[in-house]
Amino acid sequence: MFKILLKKQMTEIFRGYFYDAKKNKKRSLFSTIMFIIIYLAIMIGVLGGMFTYLSAGLCEPLTTAGMGWLYFLIMGMIAIALGSFGSIFNTYSGLYLSKDNDMLLSLPIPTGCIVAARLTSVYLLGLLYSAVVMVPAVIVYWIEAPINISIVIGSMFLIIIISAVILVLSCVLGWCVAKLSLKLKNKSFVTVFLSLAFFALYYFVYFKAQSVIQDLIMNAAIYGQKVKDSAYPLYLFGKIAEGDWLAIGIFAVIVALICIFTFWILSRSFIGIATSTASTAKKKYKEKHVTRKSISSALLAKEFGRFTSSPNYMLNCTMGSVFLIIISGALIIKGGDFAGALNQFYATGMDQGFIVAIIITIICVTAAMNDMVVPSVSLEGKSIWIGQSLPVEPWNILSAKLMVQILVTGIPVILCEACCVVLFDFGIAEKIMICIIPLIFTVLIALFGLFLGIKMPNLTWTSELAPIKQGINVMIAMFGGAALGMLIIAVYYLIKSKIDIILYLGMTAAVFIVAAIILYTWLKKKGAQIYRFL
Structure with missing residues (x-):
């Protein structure tokens, strides 16, 4: 049953590649293959190439200065931001306010199985987005710096840790979006405003990124020391990919516990979330004179x-x-x-x-x-x-x-x-x-x-x-x-x-x-x- 539900979730996410909404019919096999190729070209070629270029610019100067952990911290934060944003709305619509919640809950399917399938789909989508950032970052690091078995294991484990963090953040942020959507009256204008704000933020960051990167490289030692002194967990986060077994063990335990807690909370509250509806305020009828309008x-x-x-x-x-x-x-x-x-x-x-x-x-x-x-x-x-x-x-x-x-x-x-x-x-x-x-x-x-x-x-x-x-x-x-x-x-x-x-x-x-x-x-x-x- 879990496999069937997971397949349903992934098919809904990538529905546009198999179904033509314009013609209201299934796409041909050739059309589906071409859409998948284009998607992979964008994800691997465009986004992957962009983050490979960024990794190449950061890795060499930071590893030379003995700040490889700072390099992985920066790329890891970018991966978490991209993955969370990429999967938050899938969590909102697929986990909390899915249109088929009533139908699934009426079937003899354990609630935990439904939650597990939907969480897995969120995890896989977050892993996809974060891998676009982290896989090029890891490969560039392996080319630029000497590696050993600990570094290889740590790098792979960092990708898993990041995808798990994205899962938890997506669940939390998706819950916030779902709650807000039930209370907002003018959802269309709010959606438009937030979208435009995101575009403005994106272009601001894009035009400022080059100067920020140059400043970071020139003052890497100063920023690195500040992170160690005021945010030591972030320092350990970056050390994971350098094969630090203490950091690997600490984050493995913490992230595993948080994921288990997240699943437990969602399993217990899923029925309440899935069946919730927007609150309706009571209004007292007042007689009003309506002005007649022209055609x-x-x-x-x-x-x-x-x-x-x-x-x-x-x-x-x-x-x-x-x-x-x-x-x-x-x-x-x-x-x-x-x-x-x-x-x-x-x-x-x-x-x-x-x-x-x-x-x-x-x-x-x-x-x-x-x-x-x-x-x-x-x-x-x-x-x-x-x-x-x-x-x-x-x-x-x-x-x-x-x-x-x-x-x-x-x-x-x-x-x-x-x-x-x-x-x-x-x-x-x-x-x-x-x-x-x-x-x-x-x-x-x-x-x-x-x-x-x-x-x-x-x-x-x-x-x-x-x-x-x-x-x-x-x-x-x-x-x-x-x-x-x-x-x-x-x-x-x-x-x-x-x-x-x-x-x-x-x-x-x-x-x-x-x-x-x-x-x-x-x-x-x-x-x-x-x-x-x-």
């Missing part, structure tokens, strides 16, 4: 409700707005530096019109990253008949979808334009073009996205990620919009010696307006009819 307002509220209810939808389709806000913040905070840089460009003889075209291109290309209107039709799925059966015109429904993208993209675009207009010393005509063209472009790409969404819908998906991320229409919209934005600067670069920037931008705006009118006319007539009979 357009009601449909727009419905579309915004669908948009804000899905973290996947918001995260994958609104990165353009996020980056536009970041650019605006950078302009506000570092406005003087940007203005000084422009003055230096002018001093070198760079054409002011070229700078204006670059600014417009940056805003347009960034705005093109938003594509929430493209999957909006497909996301209705098998429930599309509800909208079709309403006593409203199909165009009213489509225009509501269109307005979501225009509003979510247009407001950050206006903010970015305002910062550019206030900060940079351009002429009135140039500033007007900076304000007009990105807004026309925003409407154009929204219309183009809705056109693609109607012409290439996917209404048979089983996972909402299929229409959001995997649709060919999404790819065409994003890359096509970015290419159109890049054409602004590319064409001007080729003909700038023959045409004035204001005339060129005016012609560009006219072309965008004509294209938008053509798409709008098609969507209102032919597109609405196609939607009616999807």
Whole structure:
């Protein structure tokens, strides 16, 4: 029974490699093999190569200085962080709030067997992530430093210790996430906020890593002594891989006891955790007067409700707005530096019109990253008949979808334009073009996205990620919009010696307006009819 349950857990984790959610059917053997090869290439080739490079940079100077234990401590902490983050959400969804808890508990299966299978799946996933860090670290150490049987055994044991620590941390953190998820009301916004915070932290660490590593290597002796004096257990942790049998024995006993205690706690509390539900607060009925809404307002509220209810939808389709806000913040905070840089460009003889075209291109290309209107039709799925059966015109429904993208993209675009207009010393005509063209472009790409969404819908998906991320229409919209934005600067670069920037931008705006009118006319007539009979 344990083997069957473990196979079920691992199949759920890697379900996407065997099942095509977009086509709602099993993948072919060739497709499955190719997906597994790509996954291994990313894990071993990309991540493994990255940590091999990091290990090679740290190992030689630290081992030469007699600080091999510090090298393993650093790589071990990285492995624990990566493994815990990689398996925490699997623990949250697979152990605590799994959708099949009720079904499994109704079967004659011992609770301990269920817990053991799920803990094993968490352990194997954590081992996979930590091995990407630790296996290259161990191999590099064996190449750089003299080894013996104690070091070989200690290195292997350190990998096992790290995976066990990850298991315990994943259980604790997964429990915290599960508890919070039962109490939070606006889970979608919290998920989006945490995801964006993680991305920001990742890039901050990425850009600071090189200077931190250099400082660590130059002051290894000082940092090593501080660790010994104030955190001696961490020193013993690093000594495991150097074959220190005392450290191996201490950590083996401690980690084994913690793992046994974790399993005991989960076995006793699993039924309570698995059957827990979110608390519901009692509310006293109060009579309220509801304001009557127009058809357009009601449909727009419905579309915004669908948009804000899905973290996947918001995260994958609104990165353009996020980056536009970041650019605006950078302009506000570092406005003087940007203005000084422009003055230096002018001093070198760079054409002011070229700078204006670059600014417009940056805003347009960034705005093109938003594509929430493209999957909006497909996301209705098998429930599309509800909208079709309403006593409203199909165009009213489509225009509501269109307005979501225009509003979510247009407001950050206006903010970015305002910062550019206030900060940079351009002429009135140039500033007007900076304000007009990105807004026309925003409407154009929204219309183009809705056109693609109607012409290439996917209404048979089983996972909402299929229409959001995997649709060919999404790819065409994003890359096509970015290419159109890049054409602004590319064409001007080729003909700038023959045409004035204001005339060129005016012609560009006219072309965008004509294209938008053509798409709008098609969507209102032919597109609405196609939607009616999807």
